[in-house]
Each structure stands twice: as structure tokens, then as C-alpha cells.
Amino acid sequence: MKQLIKWSLLGVFLLLISACGEEVSVSSEEIFSNIIETDDQPISYYGEGKITVYQDDGVSESILFTEYAGTNGEKKMITIEEKSGIKSTAVINQDILVNYQEGSETAQQIDLTGTESPLTFTQKEQFSNMLDMMQDSHSLEMMGEEEVMELDTYHIKLTADSKSSLLGDMEFWVDQKTWFIVKANSASGEIRTETEYTTIEFNPSFEEDTFTLDLPEGVEMEALDDNIPEPGTIEEAVEALGADFLVIDEEQQQLDRIEIHEFDGELNRTEVTLYYVNEEIPSFSVSVFPTPQGEGMELNNDAQLRGLNAELMEEIRNISWDEQGLRYSVMIDHPDITMEEIKKILEKMKLSSEL
The missing domain is CATH 3.30.200.100 (MucB/RseB, C-terminal domain)
Known part of the structure; x- marks a missing residue:
């Protein structure tokens, strides 16, 4: 379950973008217009990056991740905890999510059919869903346009109206063409998190077995959605x-x-x-x-x-x-x-x- 939580946290980073309230070199109206005009289709990409969590002025956790995403909703993420070396793999294929932590005797399976999981949203859907969610809890500010990894991005800052806010203060660097977040920072209480891609390749060619997960012999599959209410x-x-x-x-x-x-x-x-x-x-x-x-x-x-x-x-x-x-x-x-x-x-x- 720990790996599922981490993937969900990354999914939160892929969700938390919104409009801006102050003009810099681009207005909020132009951003909304760009969202509407953006093709609402899944983006195929390969990415590598790192999540670093800071607490009490020190690094409490550091996670390396590799992502694969196809155009039919299939996804794969491999994470490695730098301190422990624990490797975990999660795959979504045909609305089935399978997660496995190396060395474990069980793998977890979840049927996402009919659900509205952030993991299955397009970049545009992620963006538009946050417009309503954040408008009453954060102040939004457009910091400017910056180049990150040779991509033209909008730098957006969201400041929480309350110190007890669950999500805290956030900053995002969002690709202007795809609304792909290439960098994200958040701070809530004593915890600060930085997520940054170091490699991004759009529209790559994937091997046929990319979105499969071969489990070691003897590993049992645990269906997490068996407990139907x-x-x-x-x-x-x-x-x-x-x-x-x-x-x-x-x-x-x-x-x-x-x-x-x-x-x-x-x-x-x-x-x-x-x-x-x-x-x-x-x-x-x-x-x-x-x-x-x-x-x-x-x-x-x-x-x-x-x-x-x-x-x-x-x-x-x-x-x-x-x-x-x-x-x-x-x-x-x-x-x-x-x-x-x-x-x-x-x-x-x-x-x-x-x-």
C-alpha cells in the first residue's frame, strides 16, 4: 500500500494547477483560452525524476521515479527509495492497477473501471478539475514564463489562505502546450516537498511488454476492491x-x-x-x-x-x-x-x- 500512496501523492502534484489572478506577460484570460483550445487527449511520454521531502531542515525522504504513459490510458511507474533501496512498480493497463514492492509476498490489484481516479485523467482534465477545488482556499499568482528543460512553462504560485491548509503553499512550472507539470514545490507546516522531472520525452516508442508486470514466482495477488459495500x-x-x-x-x-x-x-x-x-x-x-x-x-x-x-x-x-x-x-x-x-x-x- 505504501507505493500506492506515493503514486497517489504524485497524482496530487499532477492535479494541483489553477488559474492566475495577476497579469505578468500573459493574462489569466489567455491561460483559460489556451486550456479550452488544448486537445483533450492523453499524452504519451517517458519521464524520469525525483521527489525530495524535507522536514526540520533536513531530507526525510528521497524517491527516484521512472514513468511510462501511453495514449490509451496505460501507465507504469517505477520508484526507488534512495535510503532503503526499496523498489516498487505500479502498472495501469485496461483499467486494472497492479502494484508490487520488490521482496514482498503479495501484489495489490485495483479495478479502476468507472472510477474518476487522478491517475486516469488527461492533463487538461487535471487542470480544469482544480479550478473549482482551489479557488476558495488559495490565492493565485502568475509569477511569469520560464524555460524548464527546454520547455516553455508558466510559473504559477498558490498561497494557502489558512496556515492549517491540508495542501499548504504550492508552486508549479507547467508546460504551455500540454499542461504537463515539469516541476512542483509544496510546503505545509514543517514539511516541504519538491518534485522535478530530469528527463521528459513526448510521443516515445514503447516495447510491447512495457505496460506489463511480471511477478516473481510465488507472489500472490491481493484484490483491494473485493470488499464491495x-x-x-x-x-x-x-x-x-x-x-x-x-x-x-x-x-x-x-x-x-x-x-x-x-x-x-x-x-x-x-x-x-x-x-x-x-x-x-x-x-x-x-x-x-x-x-x-x-x-x-x-x-x-x-x-x-x-x-x-x-x-x-x-x-x-x-x-x-x-x-x-x-x-x-x-x-x-x-x-x-x-x-x-x-x-x-x-x-x-x-x-x-x-x-
Whole structure:
């Protein structure tokens, strides 16, 4: 799973680009125009680069990566942790992601069919998806046009409006023709991350076996998407969690469905998710599970809700809090619903046994 997380982090870097608010040698209107005119097709490329993570003024992690990307959505990434020498390989082919860490007895497989994973987005899709996501949490500034690796790039800076921002401050150097990010820096709290390509070749020729992964003999394949959630009722959700939990009165918001998910592996928990709609349009979801224990499982406590400490992640429009042994995590889906409106609804939640 660790390699999947790292690839996801790189996917975040491939997502975090947006418009600019200040004119330099190119205006924000010109950038939007260029986005619209860009051909929305997957880019075929070969790339090499390095991710360096700094903490407390020192290097805490350094990862070398090699990427292959075809025009039909197939991708391959090989990473090597410089300190440990651990090598991992992940491949996407025909909507199936397979990940293997050298020396492991198992490999992981995920079916991406029908999902909206950042790993499957085109460069243009990555760009446009971030326009809405970042506009309320970061100040955007166009720093200029710079040449990076013989590519003409836009240098874009995003400054977080809040010091507790999950994503922090970011800078990107984006190829003007393809919207490919050739360099990215981010800083959040005491952690600073630099991602930079050292080699990029567009439209290369790949060998037929490039997007395959030959596993060593004896390695077992673990399907991470085997745990399909089961539909349920409030009563069945209470039984699954082993505790009564807070719900929203349907006079305030219509409950569309309930899913009960039994997670294995690292999560190893029962999780209940309630999906709410307004006139059949998804509004938000509430996930409930036992409060996680252990190092790094605590919330940031940068907000208040229901008289308790809560964690607010404005970039993904999520708020979480712990109450009576359960953690509640609310994700807003509808673009017109504000966090303040959600908070007012959550303040009126009651135990299901009281409704």
C-alpha cells in the first residue's frame, strides 16, 4: 500500500494547477483560452525524476521515479527509495492497477473501471478539475514564463489562505502546450516537498511488454476492491457499528442510501456511509466509523462543531470530528452547498434511537 500512496501523492502534484489572478506577460484570460483550445487527449511520454521531502531542515525522504504513459490510458511507474533501496512498480493497463514492492509476498490489484481516479485523467482534465477545488482556499499568482528543460512553462504560485491548509503553499512550472507539470514545490507546516522531472520525452516508442508486470514466482495477488459495500438500513448500520450513531432528520435532508463497508488490511474497520440528496442531486455524504487509535490518527482540531474540536479541510470540502467513540467525516458533493450550511445541519443531528 505504501507505493500506492506515493503514486497517489504524485497524482496530487499532477492535479494541483489553477488559474492566475495577476497579469505578468500573459493574462489569466489567455491561460483559460489556451486550456479550452488544448486537445483533450492523453499524452504519451517517458519521464524520469525525483521527489525530495524535507522536514526540520533536513531530507526525510528521497524517491527516484521512472514513468511510462501511453495514449490509451496505460501507465507504469517505477520508484526507488534512495535510503532503503526499496523498489516498487505500479502498472495501469485496461483499467486494472497492479502494484508490487520488490521482496514482498503479495501484489495489490485495483479495478479502476468507472472510477474518476487522478491517475486516469488527461492533463487538461487535471487542470480544469482544480479550478473549482482551489479557488476558495488559495490565492493565485502568475509569477511569469520560464524555460524548464527546454520547455516553455508558466510559473504559477498558490498561497494557502489558512496556515492549517491540508495542501499548504504550492508552486508549479507547467508546460504551455500540454499542461504537463515539469516541476512542483509544496510546503505545509514543517514539511516541504519538491518534485522535478530530469528527463521528459513526448510521443516515445514503447516495447510491447512495457505496460506489463511480471511477478516473481510465488507472489500472490491481493484484490483491494473485493470488499464491495453492502446496502443497509439505519438499524443494520447500528448493528454493524455496534453502537447507536448520529443521523440527520430527513425533514432537513433526504437520505438516498446507506452503505456498510467491512474494510480489511490496514484500515481493518467497519464503516457506514450515508448519502444525502436534494431533489435527487447528491448533496453530501456522512461516513461513520470507530475513532481510530494510534500515532497520527488524531484530528488537527482546527475547527469547532457540536461543541467539540473538529478538523476542517477546505480544499476537499470535508469536516471530521469525534463524538462518543465514533468518528464522523462529512464530504460535500454539491458545488452550491457551503460549509456553513452543512455545519448548521450537523449541529441538529440526533442519535438514530431518538428519532
